[in-house]
Amino acid sequence: xxxxxxxxxxxxxxxxxxxxxxxxxxxxxxxxxxxxxxxxxxxxxxxxxxxxxxxxxxxxxxxxxxxxxxxxxxxxxxxxxxxxxxxxxxxxxxxxxxxxxxxxxxxxxxxxxxxxxxxxxxxxxxxxxxxxxxxxxxxxxxxxxxxxxxxxxxxxxxxxxxxxxxxxxxxxxxxxxxxxxxxxxxxxxxxxxxxxxxxxxxxxxxxxxxxxxxxxxxxxxxxxxxxxxxxxxxxxxxxxxxxxxxxxxxxxxxxxxxxxxxxxxxxxxxxxxxxxxxxxxxxxxxxxxxxxxxxxxxxxxxxxxxxxxxxxxxxxxxx
Amino acid sequence: xxxxxxxxxxxxxxxxxxxxxxxxxxxxxxxxxxxxxxxxxxxxxxxxxxxxxxxxxxxxxxxxxxxxxxxxxxxxxxxxxxxxxxxxxxxxxxxxxxxxxxxxxxxxxxxxxxxxxxxxxxxxxxxxxxxxxxxxxxxxxxxxxxxxxxxxxxxxxxxxxxxxxxxxxxxxxxxxxxxxxxxxxxxxxxxxxxxxxxxxxxxxxxxxxxxxxxxxxxxxxxxxxxxxxxxxxxxxxxxxxxxxxxxxxxxxxxxxxxxxxxxxxxxxxxxxxxxxxxxxxxxxxxxxxxxxxxxxxxxxxxxxxxxxxxxxxxxxxxxxxxxxxxxxxxxxxxxxxxxxxxxxxxxxxxxxxxxxxxxxxxxxxxxxxxxxxxxxxxxxxxxxxxxxxxxxxxxxxxxxxxxxxxxxxxxxxxxxxxxxxxxxxxxxxxxxxxxxxxxxxxxxxxxxxxxxxxxxxxxxxxxxxxxxxxxxxxxxxxxxxxxxxxxxxxxxxxxxxxxxxxxxxxxxxxxxxxxxxxxxxxxxxxxxxxxxxxx
Numbered sequence: 001x002x003x004x005x006x007x008x009x010x011x012x013x014x015x016x017x018x019x020x021x022x023x024x025x026x027x028x029x030x031x032x033x034x035x036x037x038x039x040x041x042x043x044x045x046x047x048x049x050x051x052x053x054x055x056x057x058x059x060x061x062x063x064x065x066x067x068x069x070x071x072x073x074x075x076x077x078x079x080x081x082x083x084x085x086x087x088x089x090x091x092x093x094x095x096x097x098x099x100x101x102x103x104x105x106x107x108x109x110x111x112x113x114x115x116x117x118x119x120x121x122x123x124x125x126x127x128x129x130x131x132x133x134x135x136x137x138x139x140x141x142x143x144x145x146x147x148x149x150x151x152x153x154x155x156x157x158x159x160x161x162x163x164x165x166x167x168x169x170x171x172x173x174x175x176x177x178x179x180x181x182x183x184x185x186x187x188x189x190x191x192x193x194x195x196x197x198x199x200x201x202x203x204x205x206x207x208x209x210x211x212x213x214x215x216x217x218x219x220x221x222x223x224x225x226x227x228x229x230x231x232x233x234x235x236x237x238x239x240x241x242x243x244x245x246x247x248x249x250x251x252x253x254x255x256x257x258x259x260x261x262x263x264x265x266x267x268x269x270x271x272x273x274x275x276x277x278x279x280x281x282x283x284x285x286x287x288x289x290x291x292x293x294x295x296x297x298x299x300x301x302x303x304x305x306x307x308x309x310x311x312x313x314x315x316x317x318x319x
Numbered sequence: 320x321x322x323x324x325x326x327x328x329x330x331x332x333x334x335x336x337x338x339x340x341x342x343x344x345x346x347x348x349x350x351x352x353x354x355x356x357x358x359x360x361x362x363x364x365x366x367x368x369x370x371x372x373x374x375x376x377x378x379x380x381x382x383x384x385x386x387x388x389x390x391x392x393x394x395x396x397x398x399x400x401x402x403x404x405x406x407x408x409x410x411x412x413x414x415x416x417x418x419x420x421x422x423x424x425x426x427x428x429x430x431x432x433x434x435x436x437x438x439x440x441x442x443x444x445x446x447x448x449x450x451x452x453x454x455x456x457x458x459x460x461x462x463x464x465x466x467x468x469x470x471x472x473x474x475x476x477x478x479x480x481x482x483x484x485x486x487x488x489x490x491x492x493x494x495x496x497x498x499x500x501x502x503x504x505x506x507x508x509x510x511x512x513x514x515x516x517x518x519x520x521x522x523x524x525x526x527x528x529x530x531x532x533x534x535x536x537x538x539x540x541x542x543x544x545x546x547x548x549x550x551x552x553x554x555x556x557x558x559x560x561x562x563x564x565x566x567x568x569x570x571x572x573x574x575x576x577x578x579x580x581x582x583x584x585x586x587x588x589x590x591x592x593x594x595x596x597x598x599x600x601x602x603x604x605x606x607x608x609x610x611x612x613x614x615x616x617x618x619x620x621x622x623x624x625x626x627x628x629x630x631x632x633x634x635x636x637x638x639x640x641x642x643x644x645x646x647x648x649x650x651x652x653x654x655x656x657x658x659x660x661x662x663x664x665x666x667x668x669x670x671x672x673x674x675x676x677x678x679x680x681x682x683x684x685x686x687x688x689x690x691x692x693x694x695x696x697x698x699x700x701x702x703x704x705x706x707x708x709x710x711x712x713x714x715x716x717x718x719x720x721x722x723x724x725x726x727x728x729x730x731x732x733x734x735x736x737x738x739x740x741x742x743x744x745x746x747x748x749x750x751x752x753x754x755x756x757x758x759x760x761x762x763x764x765x766x767x768x769x770x771x772x773x774x775x776x777x778x779x780x781x782x783x784x785x786x787x788x789x790x791x792x793x794x795x796x797x798x799x800x801x802x803x804x805x806x807x808x809x810x811x812x813x814x815x816x817x818x819x820x821x822x823x824x825x826x827x828x829x830x831x832x833x834x835x836x837x838x839x840x841x842x843x844x845x846x847x848x849x850x851x852x853x854x
Contacts, residue, residue, distance in 0.1 A: 040333065041719055
């Protein structure tokens with residue numbers, strides 16, 4: 001309980017600091033906040049409406065932040081006058097695409113990294129390990145942009161199965177169409193993630209496999225499969241879990257590329273557009289949601305540590 | 320016939336979709352004309368033909384126009400199209416921030432005009448009189464003054480542009496009360512609004528009661544549905560077309576057009592007339608740019624053909640002035656100064672000897688080609704002694720910086736001035752639109768030249784076509800003489816589609832007098848009223 005309260009306290013501090021800094025940045029970049037919010041070149045009636053809807057825009061930044069926070073907490077995420085769309089509608093429209101790109105990227109990354117990392121560690125310096133190592137370095141060095149271009153021109157254009165222009169189709173509406181539309185965008189990010197995680201897991205597993213308890217397990221006659229997956233992996237997975245959590249915020253940047261190249265309308269491209277337009281409330285709302293998601297995921301990861309490693313569970317219980 | 324067409328375009332619109340508020344580029348025009356009809360269209364002979372209007376009759380001196388609206392047409396929400404609906408739309412547009420600047424010579428309500436006392440009359444109603452349910456008059460007036468009627472023979476063409484797109488007044492009133500309804504457009508057009516996701520897609524569905532028929536009397540449109548996808552990257556758009564995810568797309572990317580132009584699977588409708596000119600827009604109130612010798616030196620330092628060769632793979636036509644081939648006023652030789660870097664360097668040196676070092680801030684959009692042009696310009700201007708700093712800004716902010724005369728605005732990479740007639744460029748260049756920095760001005764460069772003003776007024780009010788043509792050509796020559804802009808090339812748009820798409824460019828005029836010209840002077844778009852997909 002005390003741990004949970006600590007984490008909630010941390011979340012509040014991080015949320016306030018990050019969103020306040022972002023708000024300040026949007027104000028610094030703006031010559032006329034009201035006009036920017038109104039959508040740029042608009043008539044006086046729109047300016048008047050914005051001033052009526054947001055009468056605090058000429059107040060000190062701290063006061064503006066207070067009003068914004070109050071609105072967020074009460075569910076009013078604001079309105080994009082430039083796009084004539086409420087921010088909530090924008091999230092409803094775009095968040096699923098970004099969510100599934102991120103989700104499947106992580107899934108694909110782990111799907112590749114876990115067995116490959118384990119096997120590479122188990123058969124260190126063998127042919128598979130060498131190929132995996134060289135490939136990992138290549139994929140780590142290659143930006144997602146290059147993957148996107150490659151997949152677009154050499155896979156989507158050549159194979160009819162995958163569209164160049166993806167559409168958002170929910171997995172519960174049509175699993176097959178969902179797979180077709182999200183596979184390449186997810187792979188764009190997933191390949192890089194898989195490369196990083198393969199290296200992490202391999203390194204951890206190599207150390208773990210040299211441990212005394214693994215030697216004991218071997219001496220007891222356990223099968224390699226059981227040793228690797230039941231004992232070694234469990235000890236080695238903490239750094240992998242940490243990396244997954246850390247990569248999450250970077251996925252938004254990667255999602256922009258996947259969304260841009262494969263035509264998916266997600267949060268990433270909307271954020272870029274909002275920054276270009278200085279669509280202030282959209283920028284702040286997306287930032288706020290991202291902070292919540294990243295902090296929440298890191299909280300889940302911290303809790304997972306206790307699940308995976310009983311020593312941590314025990315230490316927390318004592319502390 | 321039926322079926323669905325997926326259309327790709329480059330940019331999302333701002334302030335969708337009320338006609339008075341939308342900041343409309345070519346893809347916006349293509350979409351808007353699916354659910355709105357204009358009052359007039361331009362036919363293949365470049366004459367205006369009434370569309371939603373039935374007749375437009377000028378008085379003897381082209382100062383008052385009597386407009387009769389077609390009867391029996393309803394908006395998608397069941398509201399009747401009549402004179403009151405049209406007048407409502409026209410007034411809203413005339414009070415819109417951007418459109419109002421283009422209609423400066425329409426008369427405004429005299430009482431309101433007098434009360435403005437020389438200030439802005441944008442908030443004043445137009446002088447329109449409703450004669451009956453379907454007829455009204457509209458009057459011209461120099462700078463909005465009804466007591467100074469202005470002969471304006473080409474005025475009806477303005478009904479073919481954004482201002483002439485007519486929306487349901489019932490819906491417009493709903494938008495006044497609730498701005499969240501603004502994206503749900505209601506017009507009289509061949510398609511009806513279905514759904515809109517900003518930055519993603521717009522879906523429109525067939526209007527089963529559309530009032531225009533084809534030559535054989537069959538109902539239009541043929542298609543059941545249009546889906547418009549915003550895909551900013553032109554290469555991705557082209558790939559999507561090749562993969563079959565798009566049926567048709569518009570692009571001005573020279574590389575894409577070059578790649579696809581000989582591909583029989585993807586016919587291209589090239590729009591290389593009446594198009595935009597690529598040029599460097601100069602902020603003429605800056606002391607160094609107010610000096611003609613500096614402007615002309617900057618122009619002479621640029622080898623336009625070399626820019627085209629280096630950046631566009633040789634695919635393009637060098638521009639010598641603001642008018643593109645086909646436009647009124649276009650001249651093969653307008654007296655523009657030739658490429659002469661030595662002369663340019665000498666002029667810059669002379670200016671710097673008297674005034675000190677010359678630094679120019681060159682701003683452009685974030686597109687890759689724009690940066691390439693900027694870097695080229697930086698290099699060649701550097702060779703003649705000018706220091707250039709490059710700033711890349713998102714397009715709508717770039718436009719805002721020009722509109723409001725941002726202090727950082729020296730030179731902008733720009734593209735503009737599509738159209739048929741010189742009169743359509745009036746508000747970009749007349750000194751009446753050259754407001755001081757800080758005020759909104761469509762005359763971005765703050766051009767203030769008496770000869771330019773004179774020729775623009777003659778192009779607007781000249782008694783005969785020959786007079787107006789001569790004025791447009793004089794305008795072109797004056798631009799060349801004064802080096803008020805630095806033209807580089809003409810934009811070529813291409814409408815590229817797969818072979819199943821038919822019927823583009825064949826939107827019939829209601830009176831059966833032929834087909835409407837796609838774009839009506841605004842290239843990069845095609846009207847899909849009569850489009851269909853073959854098996």
